[in-house]
Structures are given as structure tokens and as C-alpha cells.
Amino acid sequence: MEIIPGVYQLKVPIPDNPLGHLNCYLLSGERGWIMIDTGWDTEEAFNSLQEQLRRVDIDFRDIAYILVTHVHPDHFGLAGRIKKLTPAKLAYHHWEKALVESRYIHFAELQKSMGELLHSHGVPDITLPKLQTASQAALGFVTIAWPDQVLYGGERFSNGSFELQALWTPGHSPGHLCFYEPAKKLLFAGDHVLPITTPNVSYHLQSGSNPLGDFIHSLKQLERLPVQLVLPAHEHIFEGLGQRIREIVHHHEARKAAILEIISKEAQSAWAVSARIPWNTLGQTWDQMPPLLCRMAVTETLAHLELLWIEGEAERITQNGMVLYRQASGQAA
Numbered sequence: 001m002e003i004i005p006g007v008y009q010l011k012v013p014i015p016d017n018p019l020g021h022l023n024c025y026l027l028s029g030e031r032g033w034i035m036i037d038t039g040w041d042t043e044e045a046f047n048s049l050q051e052q053l054r055r056v057d058i059d060f061r062d063i064a065y066i067l068v069t070h071v072h073p074d075h076f077g078l079a080g081r082i083k084k085l086t087p088a089k090l091a092y093h094h095w096e097k098a099l100v101e102s103r104y105i106h107f108a109e110l111q112k113s114m115g116e117l118l119h120s121h122g123v124p125d126i127t128l129p130k131l132q133t134a135s136q137a138a139l140g141f142v143t144i145a146w147p148d149q150v151l152y153g154g155e156r157f158s159n160g161s162f163e164l165q166a167l168w169t170p171g172h173s174p175g176h177l178c179f180y181e182p183a184k185k186l187l188f189a190g191d192h193v194l195p196i197t198t199p200n201v202s203y204h205l206q207s208g209s210n211p212l213g214d215f216i217h218s219l220k221q222l223e224r225l226p227v228q229l230v231l232p233a234h235e236h237i238f239e240g241l242g243q244r245i246r247e248i249v250h251h252h253e254a255r256k257a258a259i260l261e262i263i264s265k266e267a268q269s270a271w272a273v274s275a276r277i278p279w280n281t282l283g284q285t286w287d288q289m290p291p292l293l294c295r296m297a298v299t300e301t302l303a304h305l306e307l308l309w310i311e312g313e314a315e316r317i318t319q320n321g322m323v324l325y326r327q328a329s330g331q332a333a
Contacts (some may be wrong), residue, residue: 001055003229003237004184006161010052012039014074019234022074024049025188026056027181029159032064035088036179036188037233040077040141049078060085065157067164068092069190070173071100073141075233080143091149091157093168095175099206104142111136113205118295120323121302122269127294134292151177164188169222171215172199174208178222185228187241192218193230195238198251202299203306210310212303216252219245252304259304260313260327267317267326274301 001008006028011021027034039045053059063086068076071092079090102110115132123131149155153168157179164179169192179188191199192215201215208214227241238244255277262273274297275286289297305325308314314325 008056012045012049023233027162029161031160033062034065034159035063036067037069037075038078040073041143063088066090070176071096073138077142080145083145089148090145091151092147093175093177094150104144122271130291131295134295169218171201171211185226187227187230189230189232191233194232195235198248200296201303203303204299212307263325264327267324269324270298270302270305274298
């Protein structure tokens with residue numbers, strides 16, 4: 001559990017999810033402990049987190065700061081429950097705060113608008129209801145907590161032993177934050193950089209207008225950062241941040257080329273394009289993909305198509321209320 005002196009990794013279980021667990025990090029200090037991300041709100045996750053705190057010989061009252069990289073359920077879900085047990089200050093990005101009400105309180109309005117977005121990008125009527133409601137189950141895994149401190153990027157948190165700098169890294173979520181410890185050369189990367197999986201970057205109602213462009217830009221900002229260890233929210237701790245960033249950028253360049261090839265002959269919807277892209281789905285065909293993964297595939301494809309349109313490599317047209325994309329005139333496939 002102890003990665004280096006004073007830094008602990010706690011594995012908080014995520015039930016029925018191929019990721020398996022969330023990596024919660026604890027940093028000890030004479031002015032209290034810093035917790036990075038919480039896990040989502042299930043009894044199994046809470047009990048596991050509490051037991052792991054006992055093994056470190058602390059309890060929730062010893063935590064001075066709870067830093068949340070973004071408000072997806074597996075990172076933010078337990079924040080409200082923990083806040084009732086600790087005097088800790090909770091902090092996350094102001095863009096994430098702006099998403100909480102529509103995502104977790106007035107969810108029906110967001111769900112309706114999401115259905116309209118998916119329909120306009122070609123999702124068939126027979127498939128639409130399942131994709132529209134695919135994330136509804138996540139509502140049960142979040143106890144909302146509003147931040148004591150709203151972050152913008154650049155803020156510093158010190159507990160006497162470690163000093164963390166908040167780095168705004170939008171893409172996976174518009175207010176995603178990484179936390180950097182320059183003296184120890186540690187990067188707490190959240191979902192921004194993972195060692196195996198390429199983080200999902202989707203275009204949707206809460207993503208901003210160019211999430212993939214934001215993601216690649218913020219990746220490249222980190223490429224030259226002096227980092228010895230990357231501590232991600234999923235999978236394993238690793239070295240070689242620059243190399244991993246280049247691998248992720250290369251993946252998106254290859255995906256871009258594949259999409260341009262698909263839309264080179266005729267205009268197509270995001271749904272049609274996503275059905276022709278190879279996805280890492282553990283042997284499942286496109287028709288066998290669970291609704292949530294299918295929706296993520298469509299919105300990730302849409303993020304690529306929107307970036308291609310912004311860069312002038314694709315044209316965006318509307319026919320009978322449906323948005324279609326084709327390769328821009330004069331662009332070679």
C-alpha cells in the first residue's frame with residue numbers, strides 16, 4: 001500500500017466493472033492527510049475504504065483535504081458520505097461543480113437532451129432508449145458534496161510533507177484535474193493518463209465543444225513535466241509519462257485516419273461511423289456491446305468527427321434533422 005514514504009494507494013472496489021477498482025491515494029503530513037479521489041458510494045466500497053484507512057492507522061477525521069480529479073461517480077461518489085465524518089476541505093474544479101446539478105439532481109432534463117443529441121447523430125429509434133438511459137444506474141452511486149474550495153488550476157495544497165499543485169487537464173471531463181508534487185516528481189493523473197487503457201474522451205452535452213482537442217492539448221502540456229512516477233486512478237502505477245502520452249496521441253492519430261477513410265466516399269452519421277471502427281470490446285461484436293459502452297463509442301467517435309470539422313478536414317452537414325460528416329473537399333483519404 002505504501003508507494004513511497006508517506007504515499008499510500010488504496011484500492012476501492014468498483015462492482016461489475018472491468019476496471020475493478022479505483023486507486024485512492026493518501027498523503028501523510030504533520031498538518032493532516034490529503035486524500036485524492038474517493039470511489040463510488042456502495043457499502044462494499046465504503047467498508048473497503050474504511051478498513052484500508054485502519055491499516056494505515058488513521059480514520060476519516062485525520063484527513064485535511066479531499067481532492068477530486070473530476071465528478072464521475074467512481075471518483076466523486078463517496079465524497080458526500082466522507083464529508084459527514086471528517087472536517088476535511090473538499091476541492092474540485094469549477095467546471096465540475098457546474099455539472100453536478102444537471103448530472104445528479106435534475107438528471108431527467110439531461111437525459112432528455114441526451115436522447116435528442118443521440119437521435120440527431122443517427123442512433124436508430126429502436127436502439128435510442130437503451131443508450132439514452134445507459135448511465136442512469138450511476139445515480140445510485142453518488143452522494144453529492146459541494147466543494148469548500150473551487151479550483152481553476154494552479155492552486156497549491158500543502159500538509160507539511162507534500163505540496164500538490166492542481167493542473168487543469170480537460171478532455172475526459174471538462175474540469176478534470178491532475179495533481180503534481182514537484183519535489184518528489186509525482187503526478188496523480190486521475191483518468192487523464194492511464195498505463196494501458198486510452199481514456200474515453202466523448203462529445204456530449206457536458207463536454208464542451210471540442211473535448212478531444214482539449215484532451216490532446218492538455219496531454220502535450222504534461223509531456224515535458226519532470227515526473228518520476230505516474231499514479232493513475234485506475235490500473236497500475238507506472239514510469240515513462242512522456243512515452244505514454246506519445247502512445248495515446250498516436251492512437252488518436254490512427255483513429256483519425258481510420259475515420260477519414262470511412263467518410264471519404266459519402267457523408268455518414270456518428271452512429272454509422274462508430275459501427276465501422278474496431279473497438280476493444282473483449283470479443284463482443286458491435287451488436288453485442290452493452291448500451292453504455294455503445295453510447296461511449298458513439299460519443300467518442302463524435303469527438304473525433306467534431307475535431308476533424310474544427311480542423312477543416314471534414315464537412316458537417318444536416319439532412320432531415322440528422323447531422324452527417326464527410327471528408328472535406330481537397331483532402332486526401
